[in-house]
Amino acid sequence: MTRTLTYYPGCSSQASALHLDRSLRAILPVLGVELRDIEDWNCCGASVGHIEGGHLANAALSARNLANARAQGPEDVITPCAACYLNTHYVNESLRADAGLKADLNEALGAVGKSYDGSLHVRHVCEMLATDVGLEAIKAKVTKPLAGLKVAGYVGCQTVRPFADTERGNHFDRYDDPSFLDNFSRACGAEAVPFKRKTACCGGSISVMSPDKTLHLIKEILEEAKAAGADVISTPCPLCQTNVEMYQPMINQKFGTDFAIPVVFYSQLMAVAFGLDPIKDAALGMNIIKAPALAGR
Numbered sequence: 063m064t065r066t067l068t069y070y071p072g073c074s075s076q077a078s079a080l081h082l083d084r085s086l087r088a089i090l091p092v093l094g095v096e097l098r099d100i101e102d103w104n105c106c107g108a109s110v111g112h113i114e115g116g117h118l119a120n121a122a123l124s125a126r127n128l129a130n131a132r133a134q135g136p137e138d139v140i141t142p143c144a145a146c147y148l149n150t151h152y153v154n155e156s157l158r159a160d161a162g163l164k165a166d167l168n169e170a171l172g173a174v175g176k177s178y179d180g181s182l183h184v185r186h187v188c189e190m191l192a193t194d195v196g197l198e199a200i201k202a203k204v205t206k207p208l209a210g211l212k213v214a215g216y217v218g219c220q221t222v223r224p225f226a227d228t229e230r231g232n233h234f235d236r237y238d239d240p241s242f243l244d245n246f247s248r249a250c251g252a253e254a255v256p257f258k259r260k261t262a263c264c265g266g267s268i269s270v271m272s273p274d275k276t277l278h279l280i281k282e283i284l285e286e287a288k289a290a291g292a293d294v295i296s297t298p299c300p301l302c303q304t305n306v307e308m309y310q311p312m313i314n315q316k317f318g319t320d321f322a323i324p325v326v327f328y329s330q331l332m333a334v335a336f337g338l339d340p341i342k343d344a345a346l347g348m349n350i351i352k353a354p355a356l357a358g359r
Contacts (some may be wrong), residue, residue, distance in 0.1 A: 067190070068131045068139045068182075069097040072146035072300070073105050079300035081345035082142055085329035086187065088343035092203050092336050093195050100131045100139070108145035118166060124153035125167040129178040142187040142329075144220035144299040151184040151225055186221065188298050188328070189234040192242045200249040205337035206359050207251025213331070214255050214292035215243035216283060216306065218299040219263040237261070246328045247296060250335035255290040259283050264305040273309055280306055281313050284321045293355045294324045296331055303327060307350050324353035334359055 075083035090097060104127060107120040127150065131139050141147050157164040158180040168177050191200070222240045225231035235242045240261065244254035262283055265276025283306060287295050297303050307325035314321055326349060333344035334356055341347045346357045 064091075064094050064096055065194070066096045066098055066137055068134060068137045069099050070103055070106075070127060070131070070139055070141040070146060070150060071099065072108075072141055072143040074143055074300035074304075078304045079143070079327075081348035082300055082303070082327045082329060084345040084348075085327060085333045085343065086142055088338050089329055089332045089336060092338075093191070093199060095190070095195070097140075098134065098137070100127055101134065102130060103127050106146050106149040108143075108149050118170070120149075121153045121156070121163070122167055122170045124150045125157065125171055125178055126174070126176065128154060128182060128184075129171050129176040132178055132182055133176075136181065138183045138185055138190075140185050140187050140190050142298070142300075144186075144218060145301065147184070147186045148220055148225075151186075151230075154180065154182060154184045155230060183230070185232070186298075188221065188242055188246075189226070189232055191246070192234045193232050197245055197249045200246065200332065204250055204335045206335055208247075208331060208335050208356070208359065209251050211252040211355055212255050212291050212293045213244075213247040213252045214257045214287040214290055214295045215247060215260055215328075216257065216287070216295050216297045216302060216325075217243050217260045218297060218302040219261055219266075221298050222261065243296060243298065243328060247331060250331050252331065252335075255287075255292050257286060257290060257292075259286045264302050266301055266305075269305045269309065270301075273312060276305075277309060277313050277316060280309050281317055281319065284310065284313065284319075284323060287323055288321065292323065294326050294331075294353050296326055296328050298328055310351065322351055324349060324351045324356070326353055326356065331356070 269276040
């Protein structure tokens, strides 16, 4: 049975995480999920939205997306980006709980002829995959098992905090030692290697602006993945993927290391395991560090 969900791609889907967006759009129909994009969506204000506008203006960005989504229908809203999820889910839950904030946001939305009643449920794609689709359904779609591929599951510090283990987060995983990403790898036939730094911070947006302050954080993530014998690092987070992949040459130059570990999205693993095209559907050609152990299957 096919289920339609409203999709908020987020800004990174248009550039740095285009390969996440493309691979998700390839695998989700295979798993019975059809996506309907929010029409005329805008940035959620992640990371930098508070700097100039403040809390209300930043919240209004997500409220506008939610108003557009609700105008399209009552379906749950899903997003693949950790920061988009945090912002959008937080604003949704805040206005549901705070009548004053709801009134303020609707006053702002009214200036452009919009309103939002707080009736939607904002969810992360990984939560939806874990709770609605389920591991058995994922396994059932695997036609090219990723046997022998060792995967370090790097969740990052935002995807499961602070909402994963809440009622509205569907209690889909725990904060300190989440298992969903390892479970996705195993469902695809790969080996999930032990990885204690799975929720360590990569520096986030600080890495983009001042990598000299955060290279040591990324280095520790890479060191553990290498020590575990990982062929690839898998992550659900667009910014984590960018930082951990992009800064490996800089880390090598600064610390005298020799890292060249592919960093892929879990959806790219699934696309290959489902027998989809590794370039067109898994979008592996968009990764800076190529993953021959994955692409060559």
